[in-house]
Amino acid sequence: MKFKKLVAVLSTVMLIGAMTVGCAKPAETTAPAASTEEAAPAPAAEAEAKPEEAPKNEKLVVGFAQIGQESGWRDAETWSILNTAEEIGVDLKFSDGQQKQENQIKAIRTFIQQEVDVIGVAPVVETGWETVFKEAKDAGIPIVLVDRRAAVPEDLYAGFIGSDFILEGQSAAKEMATLLGNKGNIVELQGTVGASAATDRMTGFTDELKNYPDMKILASQTGDFTRAKGKEVMEAFLKAYPGEINGVYAHNDDMALGAIEAIKDAGLKPGTDIKVVSIDGVKGIFEAMAAGEANVTVECNPLLGPQFFKAAQDLKDGKTIEKWIKSDEGIFRQETAKDDLPNRKY
Ligand code: GYE
Numbered sequence: 399m400k401f402k403k404l405v406a407v408l409s410t411v412m413l414i415g416a417m418t419v420g421c422a423k424p425a426e427t428t429a430p431a432a433s434t435e436e437a438a439p440a441p442a443a444e445a446e447a448k449p450e451e452a453p454k455n456e457k458l459v460v461g462f463a464q465i466g467q468e469s470g471w472r473d474a475e476t477w478s479i480l481n482t483a484e485e486i487g488v489d490l491k492f493s494d495g496q497q498k499q500e501n502q503i504k505a506i507r508t509f510i511q512q513e514v515d516v517i518g519v520a521p522v523v524e525t526g527w528e529t530v531f532k533e534a535k536d537a538g539i540p541i542v543l544v545d546r547r548a549a550v551p552e553d554l555y556a557g558f559i560g561s562d563f564i565l566e567g568q569s570a571a572k573e574m575a576t577l578l579g580n581k582g583n584i585v586e587l588q589g590t591v592g593a594s595a596a597t598d599r600m601t602g603f604t605d606e607l608k609n610y611p612d613m614k615i616l617a618s619q620t621g622d623f624t625r626a627k628g629k630e631v632m633e634a635f636l637k638a639y640p641g642e643i644n645g646v647y648a649h650n651d652d653m654a655l656g657a658i659e660a661i662k663d664a665g666l667k668p669g670t671d672i673k674v675v676s677i678d679g680v681k682g683i684f685e686a687m688a689a690g691e692a693n694v695t696v697e698c699n700p701l702l703g704p705q706f707f708k709a710a711q712d713l714k715d716g717k718t719i720e721k722w723i724k725s726d727e728g729i730f731r732q733e734t735a736k737d738d739l740p741n742r743k744y
Contacts, residue, residue: 645675
C-alpha cells in the first residue's frame with residue numbers, strides 16, 4: 399500500500415479512537431483524513447466511575463493536528479508520531495489538515511470536545527491561532543507546538559518542540575558561500591508562505607549573506623515545500639536568468655529534488671553547474687548527493703514522536719515542560735553522502 403494511502407487509512411482509523419497502527423488493513427476509501435467529525439464515544443464504565451475510583455495511570459489521550467503530506471520530511475514526522483503512539487499505548491486522535499489552517503482549527507475544536515489530555519499541533523502558518531488556542535486553554539487542555547511555531551502569546555501554549563530555523567538558514571548560507579568561493583548568484587525556493595519554517599529559514603539565510611558582499615539572491619519565490627512546485631519555480635528561474643544562476647537554496651529537500659530535475663531538463667549539471675543546498679536531510683537528497691547532483695543538506699529532525707509524547711505525559715502529570723525543546727541536528731555534505739546513506743532513518 400502506498401504511504402499516502404496508508405496514512406489516510408490510519409488517520410481515519412485513529413479518528414474513531416482505535417489504536418491499530420500496526421495492523422491497519424487497506425480500507426475501501428481514500429477519503430480525506432481531515433474529517434474529525436466523529437467524536438470518540440466516552441466509554442460507559444469511565445463515565446460512571448466515581449472520582450475516588452478513577453484508575454490511576456489511565457491512558458494518555460492526545461489529539462494531533464498534522465499539516466498534511468507535502469514532503470518526505472512530513473511523512474517521516476507522521477510516522478514517528480503514529481509509531482510512538484502505538485509503541486507506548488497512547489490513545490491518539492490524528493488529523494491530517496491537508497495544508498489548510500481551517501482544517502487544523504476544526505480538528506483542534508473536535509479534540510477539545512473529545513476532552514483529550516493534550517493537543518499537539520504543527521501550525522501550517524504562524525498567525526491566526528489565538529482564538530482556538532484560547533478555547534483550549536479555557537477547557538484546561540495544554541497545546542504543544544510541534545515542528546513549526548505559532549505567533550501567539552507564550553501563555554497560550556505549553557511548549558514548542560522543534561528546530562532553530564534561523565540557525566538552519568545561517569548554516570545553509572555559510573555552506574553556499576563555501577561552495578561558491580564566496581561569490582555568485584543564488585536563487586531561493588521558499589517554503590509555504592507564512593510558515594515559521596519558511597520565514598525563519600529566509601531570515602537566517604539573508605542575514606548571514608550580509609557577510610558575503612559578492613553573493614547575491616537573484617530571485618526568491620515559494621515552492622510550497624513540495625517537489626512539484628520546486629521544479630516549476632526552478633524552471634521559471636532558469637528561463638528568467640539563463641546562465642546566471644550559480645546556486646539554489648531550497649527551504650526543504652523536496653523542493654531541491656524538484657529543482658534538480660529542472661536543472662537537468664535545462665541541460666545543466668546540478669551539483670556542479672548549479673550548486674544545491676537545502677534543509678531536512680531526507681533519504682532522497684542523500685541519494686542525490688551520492689550521485690553528485692546535490693551538495694549539502696542541513697538536517698532538520700522530523701522524528702519528534704518520542705519527545706512529543708514525553709512532553710504530553712509530563713503535562714498530563716501536572717509538570718511543566720520547557721518552552722523550547724530543541725532537536726539535535728547536523729550538516730551533511732556530498733563527500734560523505736554514500737557512507738551516511740545507510741544510517742539515515744527517514
Ligand atoms: O522542513 C519541510 C516540511 O515544518 C520543519 O515542513 C517543517 C518543514 C520541513 O514540509 O520539509
